[in-house]
Amino acid sequence: MISMRGVEKFYGTDKPALADVTVEIEQGEFVFLVGHSGSGKSTFIKLLLREILPSKGQIVVAGQDMLKLKNWKVPYLRRNIGCVFQDFKLLPNKTSYENVAFALEVIGKSKHVIRTQVPEVLRLVGLEDKINSYPDELSGGEQQRVSIARAFVNRPPLLLADEPTGNLDPATSLGIMSLLNRINKTGTTVLVATHDREMVDSMRKRVIALENGLVIRDQNRGVYGYGD
Amino acid sequence: MGINVGYFAKESVINFRRNWVMSLGAVITIYLSLLLVGLSIATGIIIDDVVQSVEDKVTIQIFLKDDAATEDVQALQAQLLADELVDTVDYVSKEEALERFKEDMASSPEIIDTLNDNPLPASLDVSLIDPRTVQEMVDRIKLNELFPKVADRPDNPEDSLKYGQQIVDKLFSFTRMVRYVEIAFVAMLALVSLIFINNTIRLAIYARRKEIGIMRLVGASNGFIRTPFLMEGVLQSMLGAVLAILTVLGVQAALIPRLREALPFLPLGLSTGTLVQISAVLIGASLVIGLAGSGFALRRYLKV
Ligand SMILES: Nc1ncnc2c1ncn2[C@@H]1O[C@H](COP(=O)(O)OP(=O)(O)OP(=O)(O)O)[C@@H](O)[C@H]1O
Numbered sequence: 338m339i340s341m342r343g344v345e346k347f348y349g350t351d352k353p354a355l356a357d358v359t360v361e362i363e364q365g366e367f368v369f370l371v372g373h374s375g376s377g378k379s380t381f382i383k384l385l386l387r388e389i390l391p392s393k394g395q396i397v398v399a400g401q402d403m404l405k406l407k408n409w410k411v412p413y414l415r416r417n418i419g420c421v422f423q424d425f426k427l428l429p430n431k432t433s434y435e436n437v438a439f440a441l442e443v444i445g446k447s448k449h450v451i452r453t454q455v456p457e458v459l460r461l462v463g464l465e466d467k468i469n470s471y472p473d474e475l476s477g478g479e480q481q482r483v484s485i486a487r488a489f490v491n492r493p494p495l496l497l498a499d500e501p502t503g504n505l506d507p508a509t510s511l512g513i514m515s516l517l518n519r520i521n522k523t524g525t526t527v528l529v530a531t532h533d534r535e536m537v538d539s540m541r542k543r544v545i546a547l548e549n550g551l552v553i554r555d556q557n558r559g560v561y562g563y564g565d
Numbered sequence: 566m567g568i569n570v571g572y573f574a575k576e577s578v579i580n581f582r583r584n585w586v587m588s589l590g591a592v593i594t595i596y597l598s599l600l601l602v603g604l605s606i607a608t609g610i611i612i613d614d615v616v617q618s619v620e621d622k623v624t625i626q627i628f629l630k631d632d633a634a635t636e637d638v639q640a641l642q643a644q645l646l647a648d649e650l651v652d653t654v655d656y657v658s659k660e661e662a663l664e665r666f667k668e669d670m671a672s673s674p675e676i677i678d679t680l681n682d683n684p685l686p687a688s689l690d691v692s693l694i695d696p697r698t699v700q701e702m703v704d705r706i707k708l709n710e711l712f713p714k715v716a717d718r719p720d721n722p723e724d725s726l727k728y729g730q731q732i733v734d735k736l737f738s739f740t741r742m743v744r745y746v747e748i749a750f751v752a753m754l755a756l757v758s759l760i761f762i763n764n765t766i767r768l769a770i771y772a773r774r775k776e777i778g779i780m781r782l783v784g785a786s787n788g789f790i791r792t793p794f795l796m797e798g799v800l801q802s803m804l805g806a807v808l809a810i811l812t813v814l815g816v817q818a819a820l821i822p823r824l825r826e827a828l829p830f831l832p833l834g835l836s837t838g839t840l841v842q843i844s845a846v847l848i849g850a851s852l853v854i855g856l857a858g859s860g861f862a863l864r865r866y867l868k869v
């Protein structure tokens with residue numbers, strides 16, 4: 338699903354944000370990407386979304402070579418990748434339903450598809466009774482569920498989450514993680530960037546640890562790290 | 566596709582309302598520039614018609630002396646007819662000249678009554694293919710060796726020739742000057758309207774940056790993201806064009822009948838076909854302005 342070979346990323350400075358990263362992630366895996374602030378987690382995710390291009394190395398996502406992919410094809414790559422962020426990125430003037438429907442509308446799905454899929458995915462994330470609520474009427478955890486519903490409504494084979502629980506308390510975070518876990522059980526590959534130590538330790542999933550742009554550890558059924 | 570058109574139209578209207586001051590500015594400048602284009606085309610066509618009708622009357626009359634030899638007159642007629650500048654050469658006899666004079670003076674019969682015999686000379690009426698060559702043709706006639714033999718007053722050839730060079734020159738230089746001023750104004754207004762559209766689209770992009778970010782994230786195609794903005798630019802310029810067309814139609818409906826009344830001898834008017842053509846030109850120009858203005862803004866402010 339994801340293959341990175343010798344990937345380097347410089348942002349114009351002499352210190353790389355990512356330096357010689359080689360990672361393989363198979364279809365259906367659940368992977369944590371951990372590391373200190375500034376270690377390169379967001380850069381890793383942006384490369385997979387082709388928001389940025391690597392300075393060196395090869396990246397293949399969902400069968401597409403990022404360096405060879407034409408600009409105009411990038412939207413079609415992104416239809417295969419669901420995305421969740423720390424700040425939810427919901428539109429404040431739209432209800433839960435409309436926020437999720439928007440993602441389908443703008444990729445040209447029919448009204449019929451929208452009417453059946455949106456309520457279904459909102460039920461999946463446990464928000465069937467908040468369908469017509471606006472973001473400012475929802476708690477942080479509920480807003481993040483809406484954003485996960487939006488990322489998953491198109492049933493993408495890959496879901497990327499950049500610090501999805503960064504703004505949430507531990508109990509709510511646990512709910513979000515179990516939701517992501519449930520989505521992973523449907524066969525979707527899930528990659529979560531986080532520095533939520535307890536969460537990572539409790540879930541015992543594969544952990545890729547970054548430090549100064551280098552992969553310092555890649556462990557199945559791993560933990561966040563030792564003492565740091 | 567059915568959903569898309571609705572979606573795009575809705576988005577364009579929302580954008581328009583959100584930045585209505587800027588949008589109105591864009592519509593007004595486009596309206597003014599297209600109105601100027603429309604009116605200048607319309608007046609251009611009317612003036613062309615008038616010039617044409619004046620030109621039709623621009624002939625060179627060669628007055629002949631009463632005892633000119635028929636064969637000389639016929640030879641001159643044949644030679645002139647062979648000239649590449651000349652369209653037709655008509656012989657007008659003394660009697661015909663008198664008839665015409667009487668017709669022209671029909672409103673003052675007392676003048677006709679004072680004529681006891683026919684003082685008018687016969688003439689050769691030369692009409693030209695291009696009226697702007699009048700002066701050249703006059704010079705050629707003066708050089709013709711038959712001209713002094715048949716001319717009414719061979720000692721003073723200027724007196725034997727009558728032509729309307731001055732009218733034609735004045736009309737042409739006047740219309741040319743008007744055209745230049747119009748082109749300058751239209752260019753300036755077109756530039757201002759491009760700047761206005763560019764600005765409204767920039768504001769629209771800024772107002773919707775969050776939506777745009779999400780659209781990119783979920784994989785909306787570049788065309789899908791751009792289309793509402795392009796449509797907004799086109800919507801503004803089309804609105805300006807429609808207003809300009811209505812104004813042109815209104816002005817011509819109000820003005821033409823009065824002009825006709827005031828200047829009954831001139832062919833004033835615009836055919837329906839011409840009006841349709843003017844409308845088509847304005848709509849086409851508005852499409853170009855709208856697409857150019859918003860396309861320019863998208864290239865600068867919407868990186869995809
Ligand atoms: N657009 C950019 N221009 C220049 N430098 C950047 C840019 N984005 C990131 N960096 C730098 O690259 C390094 C890695 O940043 P990145 O955002 O990937 O870290 P992160 O692991 O996501 O951190 P955090 O946990 O705080 O989100 C940092 O040193 C950062 O300053």
Ligand SMILES: [Mg+2]
Binds near residue numbers: 378379380499
């Ligand atoms: Mg980050």
